[in-house]
Amino acid sequence: MPQLNPNPWLFIMFMSWTVFLFLMQPKLTSFISTNSPSNKNKTTLTPTPWTWPWT
Amino acid sequence: MNLSFFDQFASPQLLGIPLILLSLLFPTLLLPSPNNRWINNRLSTLQLWFLQLITKQLMMPLNKAGHKWALILTSLMTFLLLINLLGLLPYTFTPTTQLSMNMALAFPLWLATLLTGLRNQPSISLGHLLPEGTPTPLIPALILIETTSLLIRPLALGVRLTANLTAGHLLIQLISTATLALLPTMPTISVLTATVLLLLTILELAVAMIQAYVFVLLLSLYLQENI
Numbered sequence: 001m002p003q004l005n006p007n008p009w010l011f012i013m014f015m016s017w018t019v020f021l022f023l024m025q026p027k028l029t030s031f032i033s034t035n036s037p038s039n040k041n042k043t044t045l046t047p048t049p050w051t052w053p054w055t
Numbered sequence: 056m057n058l059s060f061f062d063q064f065a066s067p068q069l070l071g072i073p074l075i076l077l078s079l080l081f082p083t084l085l086l087p088s089p090n091n092r093w094i095n096n097r098l099s100t101l102q103l104w105f106l107q108l109i110t111k112q113l114m115m116p117l118n119k120a121g122h123k124w125a126l127i128l129t130s131l132m133t134f135l136l137l138i139n140l141l142g143l144l145p146y147t148f149t150p151t152t153q154l155s156m157n158m159a160l161a162f163p164l165w166l167a168t169l170l171t172g173l174r175n176q177p178s179i180s181l182g183h184l185l186p187e188g189t190p191t192p193l194i195p196a197l198i199l200i201e202t203t204s205l206l207i208r209p210l211a212l213g214v215r216l217t218a219n220l221t222a223g224h225l226l227i228q229l230i231s232t233a234t235l236a237l238l239p240t241m242p243t244i245s246v247l248t249a250t251v252l253l254l255l256t257i258l259e260l261a262v263a264m265i266q267a268y269v270f271v272l273l274l275s276l277y278l279q280e281n282i
Contacts, residue, residue, distance in 0.1 A: 002065035004154050004217075008073045012066065013159035015076055016150065020160070023083045024130045030088045031103050 082137030139263035157213035172281025
């Protein structure tokens, strides 16, 4: 069974980790949306009620 | 046809260059980097939904310290899933049928969970070697059994994925060979085997997804014990 005795053993081991660490993970990190920081004040202010001028 | 059924699992080479690299690199092409807009295209949105789903599923049983593993576990799951699914396309090579790749992934990750446990909470980790409430005469035997089961885990993890994928591909090849061979002589039986082949392909699609999930789920369970 060739899959139990593949000739580029070290190559497969090395390449699978290289692809996994240096290609797959950076690809997936770009999907992460950041949380808003909890230790900073929000820059968007709470809206103040505004009276309509024509009523 | 003097062809061994296991020939499909031999790592292909072209002019001395191992082509396994191509099949390892291909899954990354299916994950386009989303741009920095709020609303992306449909593929990115679907992938984001899926990634959040599996991250949530994997991180739910873990505590806060285990959440550092989110990226490695989620990307491992995606990697294995895409490789397994792409390997089901006809005339492609599946790197996850190679024991060298699966062991290469299973062993260091298992060792990482084990060493994390032994470093951060040695007594609790070692405590897993003896289940609670064991009768005293059984204790030495049970510790030996539990130690063996602990040490055999990476082997089981790698071999499980290899064996499942190998068995599936082998069955598909056997049945499709039978379908083709029976077509001139017994068309009715050939139609029957073609139906079986269709059903088997659906089963293998499920197996490809389930095995990728099981690999990562077991790793997260080992992590849960140790963190």
